[in-house]
Amino acid sequence: MVHRKTEIMRKYLLFIILIFLCSITVFSQDLDQIVGSLTDNSSPDYANAAFKGTTIVNGQSTEIPGHMDLQFNISHRFGAINQGIYTLFGIDQGTTRLGFEYGLKDIVGLSIGRSTYEKTYDGAIKVKVLRQQTGVKNIPVTVSLYQAVFIKTLKWEEPDRENLFSSRLSYATQILISRKFNRNLSLQLAPSYVHKNLVPTPEDQNNIFAIGAGGRYKLTKRFSINGEYYWLLPGKTADDFANSLGLGFDIEAAGHVFQIMATNSQLMFARGYITETEGKWSEGDIYFGFNIYRVFHTGKRNKKGN
Amino acid sequence: MIKSYIKKIISVLLIPGMLVISGFQEKGSIYTCRNGQASFQSDAPLEVIKASSKNLTGAINISDRSFSFLVPTKTFEGFNSSLQKTHFNEDYMETDTYPNSTFKGKIIEEIDLSVPGTYKVRAKGKMYIHGVENDRIVRCDLTVSEKKIDVTAAFTVFLADHNISIPSILNQKIAEEIKVEISFSLTSADN
Numbered sequence: 001m002v003h004r005k006t007e008i009m010r011k012y013l014l015f016i017i018l019i020f021l022c023s024i025t026v027f028s029q030d031l032d033q034i035v036g037s038l039t040d041n042s043s044p045d046y047a048n049a050a051f052k053g054t055t056i057v058n059g060q061s062t063e064i065p066g067h068m069d070l071q072f073n074i075s076h077r078f079g080a081i082n083q084g085i086y087t088l089f090g091i092d093q094g095t096t097r098l099g100f101e102y103g104l105k106d107i108v109g110l111s112i113g114r115s116t117y118e119k120t121y122d123g124a125i126k127v128k129v130l131r132q133q134t135g136v137k138n139i140p141v142t143v144s145l146y147q148a149v150f151i152k153t154l155k156w157e158e159p160d161r162e163n164l165f166s167s168r169l170s171y172a173t174q175i176l177i178s179r180k181f182n183r184n185l186s187l188q189l190a191p192s193y194v195h196k197n198l199v200p201t202p203e204d205q206n207n208i209f210a211i212g213a214g215g216r217y218k219l220t221k222r223f224s225i226n227g228e229y230y231w232l233l234p235g236k237t238a239d240d241f242a243n244s245l246g247l248g249f250d251i252e253a254a255g256h257v258f259q260i261m262a263t264n265s266q267l268m269f270a271r272g273y274i275t276e277t278e279g280k281w282s283e284g285d286i287y288f289g290f291n292i293y294r295v296f297h298t299g300k301r302n303k304k305g306n
Numbered sequence: 307m308i309k310s311y312i313k314k315i316i317s318v319l320l321i322p323g324m325l326v327i328s329g330f331q332e333k334g335s336i337y338t339c340r341n342g343q344a345s346f347q348s349d350a351p352l353e354v355i356k357a358s359s360k361n362l363t364g365a366i367n368i369s370d371r372s373f374s375f376l377v378p379t380k381t382f383e384g385f386n387s388s389l390q391k392t393h394f395n396e397d398y399m400e401t402d403t404y405p406n407s408t409f410k411g412k413i414i415e416e417i418d419l420s421v422p423g424t425y426k427v428r429a430k431g432k433m434y435i436h437g438v439e440n441d442r443i444v445r446c447d448l449t450v451s452e453k454k455i456d457v458t459a460a461f462t463v464f465l466a467d468h469n470i471s472i473p474s475i476l477n478q479k480i481a482e483e484i485k486v487e488i489s490f491s492l493t494s495a496d497n
Contacts, residue, residue, distance in 0.1 A: 031372060034374075039378065045380065252397075253475065297389070297390075
């Protein structure tokens with residue numbers, strides 16, 4: 001009888017230990033579950049930085065400078081490489097655009113610039129109207145609207161006749177739609193519209209439509225390859241000019257983005273590369289070039305000794 | 307024989323009973339926190355960078371003194387510029403790949419956290435940041451009051467310990483050793 005009793009006791013003890021162990025494991029899982037359930041999912045999870053630069057190659061990306069960040073842009077395209085060794089493959093020549101870009105509230109980007117081509121000034125506003133996000137709302141794409149005006153400031157060819165200021169103006173409107181598929185791959189579509197107040201002949205189009213597509217793939221954290229194509233919708237412009245194709249890469253280093261590219265467009269403002277691309281890849285009318293973006297923060301900054 | 311049957315019946319009844327009771331006890335012994343604060347500071351020769359998050363969540367079980375805490379790394383705000391925040395998320399912490407920073411473990415000191423008072427304790431556990439887990443002991447100050455535990459802690463995190471690499475051009479602007487401060491209030495899960 002005594003023997004039996006201890007046996008039962010033993011079984012009983014075993015049971016208790018077993019349950020105790022079970023409850024401990026259940027319990028430690030519980031703690032993690034509890035923590036997970038406490039996490040606040042009400043704030044949206046934005047997919048930021050689809051592109052490193054405010055342009056992909058020549059064309060605008062959906063990105064704008066961060067809030068109160070002032071970005072200085074230097075862009076340059078050399079001459080065509082098919083000119084051969086005489087101009088050192090185009091290095092002797094080139095066009096330049098200098099510009100500033102400023103970000104407000106991570107939603108609005110304002111930019112001004114001047115290109116050497118036809119002494120063109122440009123001013124633009126880019127507004128992020130949708131931000132790609134998950135969480136409460138599921139928005140699969142970022143959408144930015146881009147509106148630019150270009151002012152040609154070359155002296156009038158015939159100053160004696162009546163020249164209107166409006167003749168100097170042209171405009172570009174783009175709907176930029178991008179999606180960051182993962183940390184490396186981002187793609188963008190850009191339906192675009194260009195309006196020119198004055199065109200050389202009555203046959204030339206005042207209103208030109210094009211569709212742009214581009215993307216980037218990050219090979220390392222600070223290096224990506226980029227590509228971009230603008231397809232002109234059929235018309236006189238599409239007959240006279242080429243579609244813009246640009247291939248390049250981004251290198252990011254401490255507040256700078258360097259974009260180095262080969263493209264058949266020599267012009268660095270939207271009207272130029274969308275509707276006035278003259279180079280043909282097949283004939284070697286390719287221009288090497290670069291964009292350098294330097295970001296300055298204009299708000300307060302914690303410096304040592306302050 | 308009858309006696310042993312009775313014992314069996316009792317044990318059969320007792321076990322679920324105990325489970326229920328222990329379940330109740332566990333519920334009362336868990337304290338949670340929702341909007342705890344975590345902040346960090348990088349004190350480099352040329353630049354000071356500060357950021358903080360108010361999204362620290364955590365739970366502690368006062369019966370076995372185990373704990374689990376989590377901060378979604380993306381929720382850190384501050385920095386000196388918006389570009390710096392982008393770099394923090396994209397290049398250094400890689401928050402798309404490693405969304406959370408966590409600390410899980412147990413308080414070493416065998417104290418009864420249901421008794422009001424102030425305690426200095428060591429929390430021992432695994433700290434998970436940027437996909438790398440390290441064993442750490444963190445000194446914490448606990449203030450226990452009725453149904454509430456206030457916790458503050460300060461510790462450092464070495465970037466190298468968590469495989470966070472800084473380009474050499476920036477080593478005058480980003481410290482290798484980051485100061486972290488944590489403060490939060492846990493309340494009983496019953497409330």
